[in-house]
């Protein structure tokens with residue numbers, strides 16, 4: 036008899052898509068629990084290499100990251116900057132990252148596309164991670180003013196989000212009820228008709 040506890044893997048929450056899409060995309064989701072397995076330095080380099088090769092406006096590459104590993108002071112400091120809700124689950128992740136961007140271009144003008152490019156770079160990371168059975172969970176729930184102070188973020192940069200990274204395949208039995216239910220709930224989306232318009236707005 037298989038006595039292994041139930042685990043969530045990347046095939047357990049496949050999106051019910053209206054049209055066929057690449058499996059790495061339909062299998063992606065944002066878990067709040069991760070397998071008890073380290074992410075190696077090499078794997079982290081692979082994830083950030085995927086970021087490195089993302090497109091960006093004028094090739095400015097405005098993205099900046101601070102990575103921390105569980106068990107370090109920096110990781111604990113990062114947890115301390117997150118919202119109460121995120122603090123409830125985030126320490127399941129072996130890696131936590133702060134994601135930011137450089138606000139201006141080298142000529143001093145505001146880079147209006149910096150946040151776009153940070154998001155795009157994380158899209159690249161998503162696909163790379165997914166191919167390695169690694170999951171990402173983005174977090175807007177953080178106190179960025181506190182982050183800037185604690186992590187000595189210089190003028191001209193803004194920390195937009197935090198990111199939890201870990202392997203899919205967590206055991207979900209011991210989770211509190213709300214987190215367990217969120218983990219197994221079906222993924223939902225608005226239909227294309229609500230966000231793709233033909234020729235003009237609506």
Ligand SMILES: Cc1cc2nc3c(=O)[nH]c(=O)nc-3n(C[C@H](O)[C@H](O)[C@H](O)COP(=O)(O)O)c2cc1C
Pocket residue numbers: 063064065066121172173174175176177196222
């Ligand atoms: C920019 C951004 C910020 C998010 N912030 C949080 C957060 O603070 N806490 C959290 O638990 N989930 C957060 N999420 C995860 C979203 O809730 C999740 O992506 C969405 O519900 C869709 O679920 P899926 O990624 O599993 O498809 C965030 C996602 C993004 C992209």
